[in-house]
Amino acid sequence: MAHDLAGGLTGWDLEGFHNGGDTECWRRLGAHRVTVWDDDRGSISGTRFAVWAPNARQVRVNADFNWWTGDQMELIAGSGVWGLFVEGVGDGALYKFSIQDQNGEWHEKVDPMAFFAEQAPSNASIVYTSRYAWGDDDWMRRRAEATPHASPMSVYEVHLGSWKRGKTYLELAEELVEYVTYMGYTHVELLPVTEHPFEPSWGYQVTNYFAPQSRLGRPDEFRHLVDRLHQAGIGVILDWVPGHFPKDDWALGRFDGTALYEHADPRQGEHKDWGTYIFNYGRNEVKSFLVSNALYWVTEFHIDALRVDAVASMLYLDYSREEGEWVPNVYGGRENLEAIDFLRYVNRHLYARVPGVVMIAEESTSFAGVTKPVDAGGLGFGFKWNMGWMNDSLRYIEHEPIHRQYHHNLMTFAMVYAYSENFILPISHDEVVHGKGSMINKVPQDDWRKFATLRAFYSYMWSFPGKNLLFMGCDFGQRREFTESESLEWWVCDLWGHNGLQSLVRDLNEIYRAHPALWSLDSDPAGFEWINADDAGQNTFSFVRKDASGQMIACVSNFSSEPWEKLRIGLPKAGVWSEILNTDSALYDGSGAFGNLGRIVAVADPYLGKPASATVVAPPLSSVWFRYEGPASDEELAAAAAAADEADETVVPSPVSPLVIEHPRPTGVLV
Structure with missing residues (x-):
């Protein structure tokens, strides 16, 4: 034969596949458009087929180019891989592997490495070569420099x-x-x-x-x-x-x-x-x-x-x-x-x-x-x-x-x-x-x-x-x-x-x-601080999210159907906190009846372990977020202090250990 039946694939090429170290085995196995050298005719184009079937007696390529009658593949010595080069076959060819087991029975299989396949219920593999020209160079460059945990x-x-x-x-x-x-x-x-x-x-x-x-x-x-x-x-x-x-x-x-x-x-x-x-x-x-x-x-x-x-x-x-x-x-x-x-x-x-x-x-x-x-x-x-x-x-x-x-x-x-x-x-x-x-x-x-x-x-x-x-x-x-x-x-x-x-x-x-x-310190305890984790009586949860530069956002969620119009919360800093989200807003098909007029002012009055406190409106079944903007004026602080005197006291139940609450074991297996 003037050219190699296996299309140039050798046992040396497959050594990494057998020792678990070939992490690009799709380049060697499967169907690939290749050009081989023929001693008489020079360069010949076609498709090389290769499949791992070490316990097979024989393997054939059944395809539309041979009227599904099967072309015999060659066992590449010492590899358990069968290969065949078929001249003139190009993209779009339909094929399967016909494998005879040690009992003499034949099994028709699709290519495990096929890049393209017929639509179900048909299932033949399809010879396919990508010709795509990517346009995402800027994205790929930025991805290589990204820090996902802090993004x-x-x-x-x-x-x-x-x-x-x-x-x-x-x-x-x-x-x-x-x-x-x-x-x-x-x-x-x-x-x-x-x-x-x-x-x-x-x-x-x-x-x-x-x-x-x-x-x-x-x-x-x-x-x-x-x-x-x-x-x-x-x-x-x-x-x-x-x-x-x-x-x-x-x-x-x-x-x-x-x-x-x-x-x-x-x-x-x-x-x-x-x-x-x-x-x-x-x-x-x-x-x-x-x-x-x-x-x-x-x-x-x-x-x-x-x-x-x-x-x-x-x-x-x-x-x-x-x-x-x-x-x-x-x-x-x-x-x-x-x-x-x-x-x-x-x-x-x-x-x-x-x-x-x-x-x-x-x-x-x-x-x-x-x-x-x-x-x-x-x-x-x-x-x-x-x-x-x-x-x-x-x-x-x-x-x-x-x-x-x-x-x-x-x-x-x-x-x-x-x-x-x-x-x-x-x-x-x-x-x-x-x-x-x-x-x-x-x-x-x-x-x-x-x-x-x-x-x-x-x-x-x-x-x-x-x-x-x-x-x-x-x-x-x-x-x-x-x-x-x-x-x-x-x-x-x-x-x-x-x-x-x-x-x-x-x-x-x-x-x-x-x-x-809200995201840069997701994996760092420094990015989170409870305001009040224990307000079970009013169904509220409140905490502060922080980043390394000092940005702070206070998040208050009320899962009660009652509004809390004078809810007192502790905060890490006195000053102006602007309301950047209110899920009860009419914009979101909420009632639009409850809010904080765009801001709250925290005074230097310690509360629940925090150095400052403020009175907020927590609408029913809603969340409100406040971003710290900086110090408040004397007039703002005076008005906030007066409002605080009239604030509802938050119900603080006796702490319950989270380790003894109703909480299921992790799902999936018994642990």
């Missing part, structure tokens, strides 16, 4: 297929970018865009780890969406799913007739809850595959952050299993040591390779050190979703206002552990599906109270330590639960209540981004 992060979580159902990547590059820019979010987080045939899985059952879903367009069209978001100053977070994969017989499962990517033992290799396989994290080739996949998205698609799904299911061998249904580790424990090693590997590698990248864990247990650096014994994530805060705060607002006083510490407990990790506060898709009810319908009583409570809650969330995440539709109070089969209820945005809530979220983002006190 604002207000995340809009999106399921692309149902944000506006039927829209393509190209259409979303206009309409989604316009909406996110208008609303003032700093980031979008995309539910998995990796190819998945079963739409109701929302992308969490991935069959093609290297291919964006083709329902919405071609891979370069997805690149265009990311590019347009970056050019608009919006970061892109992508949900990544290394925790499991589906059992579709044409995908990764039992790839060459054996458990290649997964554990063979169902006690280690199967998720009962989801009906899926679990990756064998201890296998070097699987490490190369998964770490390469993470690097692929952040380099080839300029993704700024990966949010790793279901980390708890990876960390524990007994996750959602009964006694006798799991295999202990070598020390007899329940921790999945191989998965822990893998997570440390992928986090360490991406942070080293891609300046400015962020890794985020959805981790629902009390596993220690999720966001601690790997060299300090942690897992190495940049952020962790605060599932405890989410569960507690939602339980609080689901109570009638009169009953909230008995569950007050549900809203304050998160400060006990607020600085144990770098947190994101998530109100995600998981909170508005499967009978949990939409955000607006979690709140009891009539529509006025529902919308007012949600406005107060979002304001409390935006001012609390931690970055913010809100799922699409929650920002305008969609009434029905999320479903992937329908678009959001955009028509309600013009209605009373919905429009006001949406306007509030827009203003929250604007005020938040403009004030470093």
Whole structure:
């Protein structure tokens, strides 16, 4: 033969793949347009196919260019990888691998490294070469210099297929970018865009780890969406799913007739809850595959952050299993040591390779050190979703206002552990599906109270330590639960209540981004100070957010349906505090009847441990924010002192230890 059948691929090229160190294995495996040298004809163009199937008797490429009859592939010596160069084949060719196992049975499989795939229910892999020219150089330069923990992060979580159902990547590059820019979010987080045939899985059952879903367009069209978001100053977070994969017989499962990517033992290799396989994290080739996949998205698609799904299911061998249904580790424990090693590997590698990248864990247990650096014994994530805060705060607002006083510490407990990790506060898709009810319908009583409570809650969330995440539709109070089969209820945005809530979220983002006190010290106790954490009798919470330059914002939330018109609060400084937010404003469809006339004046009269105090109006079911402006005039101080003499005394109950309140164990596994 005048040229190499494997297209120049050798066992040396694959050494890193087998020792777990090839973190760009998509460049060697899969389908690639290449040019080879033929001794008789010179340079010849075509496509090189390569697939790892070490236990196969033989492998063929079944494709449209051979009428699906199969071209025999060559086993590259000592590699377990089969290769074939096919002259004249270019982009757009449809193909699959036909694999004969050791029992002589044939299995038709899609390419694990395919960059593009047919739309479901078809599933052939497609030869694809990106020709995209990026226009986000300025964003990428700024990203490399960014300090995420000390930067604002207000995340809009999106399921692309149902944000506006039927829209393509190209259409979303206009309409989604316009909406996110208008609303003032700093980031979008995309539910998995990796190819998945079963739409109701929302992308969490991935069959093609290297291919964006083709329902919405071609891979370069997805690149265009990311590019347009970056050019608009919006970061892109992508949900990544290394925790499991589906059992579709044409995908990764039992790839060459054996458990290649997964554990063979169902006690280690199967998720009962989801009906899926679990990756064998201890296998070097699987490490190369998964770490390469993470690097692929952040380099080839300029993704700024990966949010790793279901980390708890990876960390524990007994996750959602009964006694006798799991295999202990070598020390007899329940921790999945191989998965822990893998997570440390992928986090360490991406942070080293891609300046400015962020890794985020959805981790629902009390596993220690999720966001601690790997060299300090942690897992190495940049952020962790605060599932405890989410569960507690939602339980609080689901109570009638009169009953909230008995569950007050549900809203304050998160400060006990607020600085144990770098947190994101998530109100995600998981909170508005499967009978949990939409955000607006979690709140009891009539529509006025529902919308007012949600406005107060979002304001409390935006001012609390931690970055913010809100799922699409929650920002305008969609009434029905999320479903992937329908678009959001955009028509309600013009209605009373919905429009006001949406306007509030827009203003929250604007005020938040403009004030470093609300985000620059999220991971530092110096950025937060309680004013009053114990006012259970009046359902109020008050605290001060601060930055390193001295900016201070006092945040007061009233979850009672009663207005407190003469509420006395302690403050860290006497002087003028301007009212920069009042969620009861008529602008947000509030009553417009209660406010502080734009400012309060604090006098040097100590109260509840603070050197100064002021009298404020706290409207019913609302939040008000005050920014410190500086010293007040003598006349202002005199008037404020007179008003303070008439102020209502805040009810201060006997302190209750947050460690003995009603508070659930972390979800996910028994701890």
